[in-house]
Amino acid sequence: MRGGEEGWGAQWGTGEDKRDGGCVAARGGSGGARGGESRGAREWMARGAGGGARAARAGNGQDGRSGRRQGGKRRARGRKGGGQGSKSRRRAELHTEGDSLEDEPKHVAICAAAALLACINLGTVIGHVAARAAGNSWDLLASCGFVGLAGLVAYAFADFATGVYHWGVDNYGDRNTPVFGYQIDAFQGHHKSPWTITERGVFNNVHKACVPALPLLGLMAVCNSFIAPELMTFLNVFFVSVIMSQEIHKWAHMLHPPALVVALQDARVLLSRKVHGLHHNSPFEGNYCIVNGWCNQFLDRIGFFRKMELFFFKLNGAVPNTWLLEESLRQR
């Protein structure tokens, strides 16, 4: 099937965590012409830890063989005995040439630069709000309200933006596509060995999104005196949310994320395992948004991505991968 890289959740519903597994497993089972790796994953989810592990290992074998046939792929053993849960040891599979799981100094440097610029921009917002209020507590309250609203809208918009991007790289192109080939390979491969993402270092996972955001965050820092605090907040929150989306995505695949993350997932402030689990069923046709998942239900209900697919099909004849996996989606 499709080539590519890494990581979701055979972890879901392994029996170690029953919070969401049942719902995800219930979602499985529809669709006839579906990928072997998804069947393996659904079996994992539907069974307990023991039986599920066997099903996933069988799925892995299938994927691995097809992976070797495609060539150029390599595997790495998960660090620390599989990172997430030694009970269900899994192999982290790297499908993308030149990829690695470890944090490297350049990853840390790129992330640190982005964090520094975001902090400078945040400091600018605080300075502007304080200057605007000029000691008047009502003005201060009003300014904080507008800035907070701008941040909230940006957080929701970032969810939408990651959904559109995720849909694009899931459905069009391959590793040879100019500019986006690496990302396309990574996202499409994530469906084949979704657990790999849980083995990635934080900086390794996040730095790729920092690269395009860095010049924009830098431009904001340079032009800060010309940008209203509400707009500055919107842009800052948007870029930081998009940068963090892959780490949030990683948390949604982990069996045991940090306690604070679990609380935020349960409060739907961060993308939950349940919501993202719905994406990981072939033909991977919905639930693309990966910041907080707020937009997923609405976009899927109105058929947003089917409309986009139809638009591009009529424009240039491009057939999305979802249609190849599920012919009936073409009709919607």
Ligand SMILES: [Zn+2]
């Ligand atoms: Zn995923």
Ligand SMILES: [Zn+2]
């Ligand atoms: Zn996907």
